[in-house]
Amino acid sequence: MEPIIAVKGLGKAYQIRTGEKKRYHTLRDDLFESARGLIQGTWGRLAGGKAAPTRTEEFWALKDINLEIYPGEVVGIIGRNGAGKSTLLKILSRVVQPTTGEAVLYGRIASLLEVGTGFHPELTGRENIFMSGVVLGMKQAEVRRKFDEIVAFAEVEKFLDTPVKRYSSGMYVRLAFAVAAHLEPDILLVDEVLAVGDAAFQRKCLGKMEDVAKNQGRTVLFVSHNMGIVTQLCTRGIYLKQGQISETGDINSVVSSYLLSDVANDASRTLHPSGLDEQDKKAIFFRTIQIKNQEGELSSEFDVRYPFYIHLTYEVAQSLKNAELSLRIDTDDGRPVFTTHQSDCNTECLNFREIGVHDTNIKIPAMFLMPGAYLVTIGAHEPMVQVYDSHENLIHFRVIETGTKLAKYQQHQKSGVVMIDLPWQQD
Structure with missing residues (x-):
């Protein structure tokens, strides 16, 4: 069987500016510094003045990631804050470009990342549903066939013709998840954005993800800090540590390794x-x-x-x-x-x-x-x-x-x- 996701030598580096910490400034200090900077900007070069040197430091959020994920797999990505979990999903979603390596995905991809991504804020809920279908390569007739299911699942009937910028975070997530799960993607990428919703809707989402994975044979990548949900939903785990894969394999074994790490002190x-x-x-x-x-x-x-x-x-x-x-x-x-x-x-x-x-x-x-x-x-x-x-x-x-x-x-x-x-x- 050919993998549906193939990642080779993937890395993502960011340039971080570093320098000495500034002391506390009052408003008067800030106004004085702004005025002085304005003068130096116009006259400093004439006086032979030099701008203070800036230093940058390279930070690798991900480094040398190699993995293959096969159709129908439900994979939990776990790790402590800053391990690179969300960065990996953003690269797979084509939101962020990698610095090194490549990630090849086959089929339709639907992603649910942090609140605020995926929808156009000025468009209504109805318009965003159809726009998302077009982005996935679906025909309008296909989206119409799924439209009522999406609206019923998201429970936003009264606000369909309201711009999503006026939605609460919970309403936004409900609609975003309903769209991602019902428009029949081959690959579903879900970050821990579901924590925004209430407990009843979270259970509803988990049930839908189980249905998408087990009954429809879709591939799901799921990032979460909730180990109960991860072990309940996933069969395979990837443990990221400081931007690299520490362990991958059976979800129970990977979760056990994660829980035992860095806690003996x-x-x-x-x-x-x-x-x-x-x-x-x-x-x-x-x-x-x-x-x-x-x-x-x-x-x-x-x-x-x-x-x-x-x-x-x-x-x-x-x-x-x-x-x-x-x-x-x-x-x-x-x-x-x-x-x-x-x-x-x-x-x-x-x-x-x-x-x-x-x-x-x-x-x-x-x-x-x-x-x-x-x-x-x-x-x-x-x-x-x-x-x-x-x-x-x-x-x-x-x-x-x-x-x-x-x-x-x-x-x-x-x-x-x-x-x-x-x-x-x-x-």
Whole structure:
């Protein structure tokens, strides 16, 4: 099978002007500088004056991109801000010219990039629908056949004869997506512009993209930071990092690599180093805390579909009884989610604490915490008597939505902080 998109040696460079940072200027300073510049512009050359040198720096937004995409593939392009995702789509859409290499696309191309592209602002919604069809190479009869479907999907019937420059961003996106999806393109390029729409319309768009890809066999390239939508919609992933392809392949594998990148620094903390003098030691105290994924690797971002582990190293400096270890998880806005105690699973630990260094692991189950950001607090104490060692909001981590049944809902926080399946019995 021949690829429908072939990219070879693609690169895009921008020239960035650099120089010394200017100090803060008042309005009076700005007026004075403008007047002086005017005088220097006319007389400076006569006085032998020279303009201040300007420096430019070359920045590669994309570099050496090589890939082939085949008909019917649904490809998710992921990466952190500034990785080059939107630049790649703009080049494929012929909005931006590459600096090096080439991108060859076969068939009709429809793209939905940032709000404000694709339509003529002075034309009405009706006129823009027909103009878009002409750009795609369709005949007016073909556009008329799809017209009612487009209007019904976009829900803008009342504003069809209004110039789109007067549309809200949500109305604009609804119409733009409806046009792009219904005019039967061979290739559909979608940037994360859908975030502008409301949750109901986003679900509608996802359903349409699934229909376009799976039932109509179209090729879709989709850029998003929402890993749940990416894994739900796409079968293949491309992970861009600093303008280059870091990994491509099965979407779940690519998403996992993306989540594990650049996050290990926040996943480990040393609380009390080894080698403390005896007089400086508490009766029981924590040495380190680490968070690890299901593969045993340090991370602070976790796929909601897999368990992860909080590893504690602690030292008992004196023989103790009734010494408890506790761990609390809070949301990033301070709402307690749960507290767990070591004695919950091992009541014998309260009877006697042996002197020495010990390790313990707390397993956080898969599909338990809702996607979001969380904080960890730990403590060593004798319940209701004294606190030996305590660390509030010690370390943070994030649970990432990667394809649960809740992925279709945009505001997870309104659904609670944990996921649990309860039996519903029909009377």
